[in-house]
Amino acid sequence: MQAAALKQAVIDHLHYSIGHPPVAMTLHDYYYALALAVRDRMQHRWLNTIQTNFDLKRKIVCYLSAEFLMGPHLGNNLLNLGIEQEARTALAELGQDLDSVLECEEEPGLGNGGLGRLAACYLDSLATLQRPAVGFGIRYEFGIFDQEIHDGWQTEITDKWLRYGNPWEIAKPEVACYVNWGGHTEHYRDEAGSDRVRWVPYRVVKGTAFDTPIQGYGVNNCNTLRLWSAEAVESFDFQAFNTGDYYQAVEDKVVSETVTKVLYPNDEPQIGKHLRLGQQYFFVSCSLQNLLHILELADVPVENFAERYAVQLNDTHPSIGVAELMRLLVDERRLGWDKAWAITVQTFGYTNHTLLPEALETWPLPMFQTLLPRHLEIIYEINRRFLDEVRARFPRDEARVARMSLIGEAGEKCIRMAHLAAVGSHAINGVAALHSDLLKASVLKDFYEMWPERFSNKTNGVTPRRFLALANPGLRALLNETLGGQWPVEVGWLHELEAKAGDAAFRSKWRAIKEANKKRLADYIRAHTDIELDPTWLFDIQVKRIHEYKRQHLNVLHIVTLYRRLKENPGLKIPPRAFIFGGKAAPGYFMAKRIIKLINAVAETINADPDVNTRMKVAFVPNFNVQNAQLIYPAADLSEQISTAGKEASGTGNMKFMLNGALTIGTLDGANVEIREEVGAENFFLFGLTAEEVERIKRERYHPTDYIASNPELRAVLELINSGYFSRGDAEVFRSVVDNLTFSDPFLVLADYAAYIACQEQVNVAWQDKEKWTRMSILNTACSGKFSSDRAIREYCDEIWNVQPVTVK
Ligand code: 9GP
Structure with a gap:
């Protein structure tokens, strides 16, 4: 009934609201007509809500x-109205595919x-x-x-x-x-x-x-x-x-x-x-x-x-x-x-x-x-x-x-x-x-x-509707089957998954869903960057605004460290990883824009180097926004939350990753602290200075050069970046980044470097035990209920x- 009515509504809107003859009809027209039809279905609810509030x-x-x-509104409204399947059927009968139509929304x-x-x-x-x-x-x-x-x-x-x-x-x-x-x-x-x-x-x-x-x-x-x-x-x-x-x-x-x-x-x-x-x-x-x-x-x-x-x-x-x-x-x-x-x-x-x-x-x-x-x-x-x-x-x-x-x-x-x-x-x-x-x-x-x-x-909290039910349909289906359909509004049900973490058959389903999500993201990345990623690799993701305090450059130092290790020791056993970044820099923020360039320069060199590119790759997803975020969070194995302790007020990306079963590598900053409390220290990769230690070091005068002097590997990494190796011989382009780290380092990147590298080694060990990793992944989703925006509201x-x-x- 609903599907037939929706189909008729789309036909009517195509005719009366959009008014293109069939010869000029585009996919966008179908998007627009469906959006209007869906809005019509919200209209009486909307007016009733206003009237009720006014009267009461x-x-x-x-x-x-x-x-x-x-x-984007369309997918979310279909979900909240519970008519996604009907819309799919209606469009299919009109020869259109709902997913392609959804992509039309600006x-x-x-x-x-x-x-x-x-x-x-x-x-x-x-x-x-x-x-x-x-x-x-x-x-x-x-x-x-x-x-x-x-x-x-x-x-x-x-x-x-x-x-x-x-x-x-x-x-x-x-x-x-x-x-x-x-x-x-x-x-x-x-x-x-x-x-x-x-x-x-x-x-x-x-x-x-x-x-x-x-x-x-x-x-x-x-x-x-x-x-x-x-x-x-x-x-x-x-x-x-x-x-x-x-x-x-x-x-x-x-x-x-x-x-x-x-x-x-x-x-x-x-x-x-x-x-x-x-x-x-x-x-x-x-x-x-x-x-x-x-x-x-x-x-x-x-x-x-x-x-x-x-x-x-x-x-x-x-x-x-x-x-x-x-x-x-x-x-x-x-x-x-x-x-x-x-x-x-x-x-x-x-x-x-x-x-x-x-x-x-x-x-x-x-x-x-x-x-x-x-x-x-x-x-x-x-x-x-x-x-x-x-x-x-x-x-x-x-x-x-x-x-x-x-x-x-x-x-x-x-x-x-x-x-x-x-x-x-x-x-x-x-x-x-x-x-x-x-x-x-x-x-x-x-x-x-x-x-x-x-x-x-x-x-803070995030909505489990958009960021799990809508973004991760595979996991939604598994959760519906396992927990019943109430979990999107009663996230307490997610705790039931803790028992399931011990069930091998369930873990195998969980892994299959994650891998399908990684394939979906890999397809997107290929289409937008030409970079080919293997969905069986560990997907290590940092997506957020580019800012020095969020320390995307610390992540890059780890990548260059691994790169050097592999070059020096081709037989080194490390599990293959895809390092994925995304985020916008403020147009006038010099250092943030250099960091984007650095990520892309390192990506270009590594992805083209046959000595390493069967074990590591780097991709920067352009134009990080809500739409592609819905592909990114569900595909993550590892969530990078590595800000200088005391600087990130909360973070909400950290919660979206957790909800979708990613494990966090992070500092004791913002809501990371509570994420770790909820999921348990053994299911969280913790490293770095605490907010108190950060303040103390700054008070007592921080000397980044001390860290360079005492860590030859760190020195070599900085020198490699500074040499023009990743910038086709141009030794100028990253000088400001390296100088800033060497002589000022306001966000203590170098002070946390060694601990971060060591923690990443623990990640490698954990990843190699597939069953254990999957258990940890399930527990992350199971314990994410606190971070529903329903609790916050x-x-x-x-x-x-x-x-x-x-x-x-
Ligand atoms: O930087 C914070 C971020 O940590 C927090 O999650 C978000 C929502 O509370 O607000 C950000 N702050 C701003 O964007 C500007 O104050």
């Missing part, structure tokens, strides 16, 4: 995030990496757990750039994801908000004699909403992702046009539309990124205005704002929301300051995702004032009251007052956005146990001492948001 007046989660890295890459993908996993869990929620963000016209590799170097290509339309979004031009920009403020007395402030902006930008329904798995709840797009306010154009200033009118239009043009890559200095602050303010203002408007529609008094909305700040990017809500409540709704402040603090929660100083946002005061003059006044007032509180709590401690101030005064004055978020939120959390502890001991130490009750940990709902499930008919 229950508290709603509002997840404010500058990034939502959703990944994924909305509206995020850089972990932070944006976490937001997407959380939306999936919120809908699945039937919690009323809206994700608010930015509809970037160009998402994260597409990466191409030319001569080993990364080149960035604009991501034109909207060029063929987006069947998932529903434009809501009538949901419009007006956002002020620049200008000045005027202080006046209102009719009742109260002092008030009016903001006279230089420009007004209009935001309109685009909604994407987010279907929960196996439930009727279908939440909303509301992304704001900027456009010019037409009346302004007309005004300028009428007075003959045509160019001013056009300029206004161009400037306004620029606001949501492009996603900023992270890991780049934010200096001068005036537009980035503009983007943040734009989407936050639209979202908060929208919430107030909905409250009004529901006839709920504004005083009840915090009872109706739990607003989460995903990192500091939306933290201007604290000042904006104050402005809306005090200036526009005319609430008294104290009442408004109580509502604000009760409303917001703040999640910190990094301790790296360069990623903690601050805005130069003059720039901030130019764009947001009223918010600067409000921040001064928040700060004045806050510092009075600090002084009352910690008398005669002016050093503390200076440290905690919302205004940084060392050098150019700046606004510290993490402090604004911390002061304006009733709950503050880190994203893994270690990270939350470090947060309390370092970046937000003073705030922890002031308000210990505000702090908690919420270890339950914790947020119960401990921070106080948001209950709502059944949608």
Whole structure:
């Protein structure tokens, strides 16, 4: 029935919505028609969810995030609706193959990496757990750039994801908000004699909403992702046009539309990124205005704002929301300051995702004032009251007052956005146990001492629907057969696999699935790089953003070490390995781009060397994104999580690998610590310095040259790289990388080198015992339940948001 109806719906959409004659019909048309047909099947659930939430007046989660890295929607929606098989049949009857159709989707890459993908996993869990929620963000016209590799170097290509339309979004031009920009403020007395402030902006930008329904798995709840797009306010154009200033009118239009043009890559200095602050303010203002408007529609008094909305700040990017809500409540709704402040603090929660100083946002005061003059006044007032509180709590401690101030005064004055978020939120959390502890001991130490009750940990999680059920259909089938069909929502069932790890027949099925996944990835890699990989080899994978703290170069040092060993000793017995990398570097991050070049240069030499290429190969998968990630995680035997301890807040790739049965080689960093706790030390390859040791070594002055002097193999490896051996004789190209490691090594690569090499030898030993390895692999999946985003979302709902499930008919 469903398949027949779906087939008819596809035929209708091909005819009525797309309108190509059969002769011009493309595969993409089938994708688009199926997507529309699937969206139609979500539509009544979506509308019912909105209506139910509105009628019941229950508290709603509002997840404010500058990034939502959703990944392709079609496959996921088919899965969550439970109609994948029907869609396959319907398309087959139309002579099309579902898998080929799925590949047509341009994924909305509206995020850089972990932070944006976490937001997407959380939306999936919120809908699945039937919690009323809206994700608010930015509809970037160009998402994260597409990466191409030319001569080993990364080149960035604009991501034109909207060029063929987006069947998932529903434009809501009538949901419009007006956002002020620049200008000045005027202080006046209102009719009742109260002092008030009016903001006279230089420009007004209009935001309109685009909604994407987010279907929960196996439930009727279908939440909303509301992304704001900027456009010019037409009346302004007309005004300028009428007075003959045509160019001013056009300029206004161009400037306004620029606001949501492009996603900023992270890991780049934010200096001068005036537009980035503009983007943040734009989407936050639209979202908060929208919430107030909905409250009004529901006839709920504004005083009840915090009872109706739990607003989460995903990192500091939306933290201007604290000042904006104050402005809306005090200036526009005319609430008294104290009442408004109580509502604000009760409303917001703040999640910190990094301790790296360069990623903690601050805005130069003059720039901030130019764009947001009223918010600067409000921040001064928040700060004045806050510092009075600090002084009352910690008398005669002016050093503390200076440290905690919302205004940084060392050098150019700046606004510290993490402090604004911390002061304006009733709950503050880190994203893994270690990270939350470090947060309390370092970046937000003073705030922890002031308000210990505000702090908690919420270890990240990932959705088992997309990253296991959808990405790994082979394993899904085995789990369904073994555990029943409930495991995607009740991951506790995965523990039942522990008993199965001892069953030889089960292990053999497990291995067959892994090998098929490796073949699928090898086919993909061949198609995109011409590199041929053997699926029987150990697949050792590191995919994530390229950053020095994630230490892809440590991985390369291991590869070059092995290469040298094999060249020197051709009879050396080591199990064959494929080293697979993927990840984007920020376009302006010099060292990260060199590391990509280094990986590719080493790959080129090794893959072409017949002395070694029957035992090792290296591949860099271009354009790592959600779509190819779904092929990569299920194919991994070994997951590389080798960041400098204390630097990776949590990681979520580590969880996706574990879920798919990869074993981890890693440091005690981020969520690795908890992964190891869950699976047991004997099923995890641990190496390296602890966060404490890293800090101690740095305090006592770190000398990377000592490590080189005492380790001839390390010296030889660095010399080989520096000699031009991997770069066709060009001894310059990697000098900066080698010099950086030799003379500075800010992320202690050399300090961890020996331990890493030794640990990789243990990996080789374990791999050679196939049965044992498979047991360990099964145990990894069995113990991965903690890392489901459902667990994380339950914790947020119960401990921070106080948001209950709502059944949608
Ligand atoms: O670097 C962290 C990463 O460790 C974490 O898993 C992710 C989600 O919490 O956030 C990343 N942070 C950022 O992208 C910027 O703060």
